[in-house]
Amino acid sequence: MEDKMKIKEVIVVEGKSDTIAVQRAVKADTLETNGSEISESTLNQIELAQKRRGVIVFTDPDFPGERIRKIISERVPGCKHAFLPKKEGIAKSGKGLGIEHASCEAIRLALGKVKEEMEDPDEIIPWEDLIAAGLVGGSKAKQRRELLGEVLNIGYMNGKQLYKRLKMFQVSKEEFSQAMRRVLQEEK
Known part of the structure; x- marks a missing residue:
């Protein structure tokens, strides 16, 4: 066993x-x-x-x-x-x-x-970056959030929840950028 x-x-x-x-x-x-x-x-x-x-x-x-x-x-x-x-x-x-x-x-x-979870987290990824990455509003936003959630291991969520989880789990800009590169590669 x-x-x-x-x-x-x-x-x-x-x-x-x-x-x-x-x-x-x-x-x-x-x-x-x-x-x-x-x-x-x-x-x-x-x-x-x-x-x-x-x-x-x-x-x-x-x-x-x-x-x-x-x-x-x-x-x-x-x-x-x-x-x-x-x-x-x-x-x-x-x-x-x-x-x-x-x-x-x-x-x-x-x-x-x-x-x-981190208590009282600082803002790391601004909301504007989520929009620019096509994660909020747009035809591929839901699919991208689903892939991003898998890559970062933070689950699937809507745009507002994504913003909160990135903050709550203190995802760095570098981590976010690397994950988005993977998301965009898998999208092709």
């Missing part, structure tokens, strides 16, 4: 199926939000986990998953975030998207590339 990667932090997932998938891939404790209506009790547990061991938010790469991530980030500052690329979370049947459908390898890869 192979030795599983051990995660010190508590991993916040959406439900029981996600817990099963994560625990199949790594040794870790999880906390389940039980969907996008996170209770006050669950938020209190996440706050306690963050104080004692740290928290990794690992939600599905879809709208409800992003909503949960945002609620937790606003309530519990300083969390770490793991992002599963959409293509890794699609069910074999094609019906369903989420961590529960991802391979153990994809889960380990996502948890191995955790990003840490």
Whole structure:
């Protein structure tokens, strides 16, 4: 039997199926939000986990998953975030998207590339740079943001969320430029 990667932090997932998938891939404790209506009790547990061991938010790469991530980030500052690329979370049947459908390898890869939130971040990438790069407004903006999210390992997001995440994860101008070169190469 192979030795599983051990995660010190508590991993916040959406439900029981996600817990099963994560625990199949790594040794870790999880906390389940039980969907996008996170209770006050669950938020209190996440706050306690963050104080004692740290928290990794690992939600599905879809709208409800992003909503949960945002609620937790606003309530519990300083969390770490793991992002599963959409293509890794699609069910074999094609019906369903989420961590529960991802391979153990994809889960380990996502948890191995955790990003840490920075409190009171400085503005690094100006909004104008996002517009100039074709990431906001324009026929290829959504596709470019999706690719950029994969390259930087910060997940998919709309333009405003991209701006916030670049800031939150302190992505440097150099990192951003390198990632955009890759995005433009893959676009061809």
